[in-house]
Amino acid sequence: MNRLKNDLLLRALRKETVERPPVWMMRQAGRYLPDYIKLRDKYNFFTRVQTPELACEITLQPVDQVGVDAAIIFSDILVIPQAMGMEVLMEEGKGPSLPKVVKTQKDVDGLITKNAENNLKYVYDALSLTKIELNGRVPLIGFAGAPWTILCYMVEGKGSKTWDKAKQFAYTQPALAHELLQKITSVTINYLKAQVKAGADIVQVFDSWSGILSPGDFKIFAQPYLLQIADALKNDAPVILFPKGSWYALNDLSKSSAAGIGIDWCITPQLARKLTENKITLQGNFDPAKLLAPIPQIKQWVRDMIDSFGTQKYIANLGHGITPNVPVDHAKAFVEAVKEYSLVTS
Amino acid sequence: MNRLKNDLLLRALRKETVERPPVWMMRQAGRYLPDYIKLRDKYNFFTRVQTPELACEITLQPVDQVGVDAAIIFSDILVIPQAMGMEVLMEEGKGPSLPKVVKTQKDVDGLITKNAENNLKYVYDALSLTKIELNGRVPLIGFAGAPWTILCYMVEGKGSKTWDKAKQFAYTQPALAHELLQKITSVTINYLKAQVKAGADIVQVFDSWSGILSPGDFKIFAQPYLLQIADALKNDAPVILFPKGSWYALNDLSKSSAAGIGIDWCITPQLARKLTENKITLQGNFDPAKLLAPIPQIKQWVRDMIDSFGTQKYIANLGHGITPNVPVDHAKAFVEAVKEYSLVTS
Numbered sequence: 215m216n217r218l219k220n221d222l223l224l225r226a227l228r229k230e231t232v233e234r235p236p237v238w239m240m241r242q243a244g245r246y247l248p249d250y251i252k253l254r255d256k257y258n259f260f261t262r263v264q265t266p267e268l269a270c271e272i273t274l275q276p277v278d279q280v281g282v283d284a285a286i287i288f289s290d291i292l293v294i295p296q297a298m299g300m301e302v303l304m305e306e307g308k309g310p311s312l313p314k315v316v317k318t319q320k321d322v323d324g325l326i327t328k329n330a331e332n333n334l335k336y337v338y339d340a341l342s343l344t345k346i347e348l349n350g351r352v353p354l355i356g357f358a359g360a361p362w363t364i365l366c367y368m369v370e371g372k373g374s375k376t377w378d379k380a381k382q383f384a385y386t387q388p389a390l391a392h393e394l395l396q397k398i399t400s401v402t403i404n405y406l407k408a409q410v411k412a413g414a415d416i417v418q419v420f421d422s423w424s425g426i427l428s429p430g431d432f433k434i435f436a437q438p439y440l441l442q443i444a445d446a447l448k449n450d451a452p453v454i455l456f457p458k459g460s461w462y463a464l465n466d467l468s469k470s471s472a473a474g475i476g477i478d479w480c481i482t483p484q485l486a487r488k489l490t491e492n493k494i495t496l497q498g499n500f501d502p503a504k505l506l507a508p509i510p511q512i513k514q515w516v517r518d519m520i521d522s523f524g525t526q527k528y529i530a531n532l533g534h535g536i537t538p539n540v541p542v543d544h545a546k547a548f549v550e551a552v553k554e555y556s557l558v559t560s
Numbered sequence: 561m562n563r564l565k566n567d568l569l570l571r572a573l574r575k576e577t578v579e580r581p582p583v584w585m586m587r588q589a590g591r592y593l594p595d596y597i598k599l600r601d602k603y604n605f606f607t608r609v610q611t612p613e614l615a616c617e618i619t620l621q622p623v624d625q626v627g628v629d630a631a632i633i634f635s636d637i638l639v640i641p642q643a644m645g646m647e648v649l650m651e652e653g654k655g656p657s658l659p660k661v662v663k664t665q666k667d668v669d670g671l672i673t674k675n676a677e678n679n680l681k682y683v684y685d686a687l688s689l690t691k692i693e694l695n696g697r698v699p700l701i702g703f704a705g706a707p708w709t710i711l712c713y714m715v716e717g718k719g720s721k722t723w724d725k726a727k728q729f730a731y732t733q734p735a736l737a738h739e740l741l742q743k744i745t746s747v748t749i750n751y752l753k754a755q756v757k758a759g760a761d762i763v764q765v766f767d768s769w770s771g772i773l774s775p776g777d778f779k780i781f782a783q784p785y786l787l788q789i790a791d792a793l794k795n796d797a798p799v800i801l802f803p804k805g806s807w808y809a810l811n812d813l814s815k816s817s818a819a820g821i822g823i824d825w826c827i828t829p830q831l832a833r834k835l836t837e838n839k840i841t842l843q844g845n846f847d848p849a850k851l852l853a854p855i856p857q858i859k860q861w862v863r864d865m866i867d868s869f870g871t872q873k874y875i876a877n878l879g880h881g882i883t884p885n886v887p888v889d890h891a892k893a894f895v896e897a898v899k900e901y902s903l904v905t906s
Binding site: 386425427430 | 732825
């Protein structure tokens, strides 16, 4: 294992003093990059995900081209349903679909759990290859979807505005929902541990749809499984939890085994600090749509954001994935503004 | 004007003592009702909206069939862009689209403002007719979209997951955005005043997309216009503001001229009371997906909700519109549970 030349992200997650905040962007390996588009036009989604050389190349693009302080492996949260035996289709620009959804006890019983993580060898290979190619330049982030979010897709079969079917499943068959959530959690823990073994320095858990739950339902259907994952991984690698929209859970999660919590832009940095009692590293929370504004304006907003979070126990990031319509120069400006911050204020 | 036989909603909004909370449901005149479906299959959307007899019939359905404590006029928030000269198409089950969107100063200059509300005579006729047909049984609610939400549709041209274009417009051309927001606000104020004149006892302002804004941007692009509307209407009728997702604005809005604030389920009643310092009537916040659970469970959840809000300065409602897949009996159970509440606890 190479020693890291840039370990800002790891130090921020260990609450150590940093000279400036580390910066990366959710979906940084994605459609706003022309070189990614070239590969997308040549190889379909799961070919890109399942071919370690392609996943590695895509993962490195934003490190080389945008200058972020971390790489995040190119993959998808829906590899877990796949590993558990479900078919997942991905139509370019249309989002994922799962033709056979989970509805009944029999469906839950039919899911593969034992050694399911072994079906994802291509992810570990991609991580190992990327780790070598990175040669210690920046840390490598592995990731998985949170159990609630994975349940949403397994039950609903595709994206949804209201996630009615997933909620109906959880609200009317709570025991079965918990059985499913536990199965997903167990597989996810093994999967994340294997990612760390393969080279991930950090893991992030994306609860993309936790924010559709009330605070009470989050505590029932999302939080226990996030905590389980954070606990299970605590001796393996720092864990960042990103329960999008679930600002109400910040206090509870700040007391978990997680090293960091990601937040979106719908809460002020000040309130997030207050709710987490300044005990944990926070990550976020730039509105991705602001990357469409002129560069000087982006840079000013980034400075304001860092002013609000403070430079310590902080990871500069977006509050959600970067969108395809962001000019590369604007993404670069975001990263540069963070890197320039200490100079601006010194 | 008939005296109201059931004035619970008005009394709750005036913070008067009520024997039980009033109850109604957002989108209560909608697709979960078989009689609505019959009219939908016979007349297209804008025919239903623009024909006072049809709008009246649809408005009365949930009063007759579900037993709610208020009628809300059947209409659409996008009648305002129409009145201001924009074309709005509505494809059944697909949502609205506006073929020619607002992008430039010229587009904003081209919008009709002077007497634009006069283009919506069919709404006033529907209100007057409904008022007569209601014969004082329950109050009648008029409504409009909030300026930020209307801007979203005018600029984006259709529904969106991220509302990128609307945000880009606001973030990169803020002066023009404010000019547009002010035009929408002025027309909306005249429109709501005319609705009150025609028979609306209460008006609600739906900011369906305010929750995509950060607290800072809400204060810039949404809040001033909500406050303007509440101020302008305060001597006409009680105003309920529903800034969906914008829990962070509750304290500010509780100090406004509004009589009530609607909230969704992503904040606990307890915190909402705390943030509003128990100064204002709150409306909400049942997760509509919970109406898909068995009836005894629905009734228990409703009792829990009222326990949390308290029976005073409270309007029982959903946290968002009722979905088409809710059985009518379940909608009825929701209403009944509120009506039974005082009996349960006495």
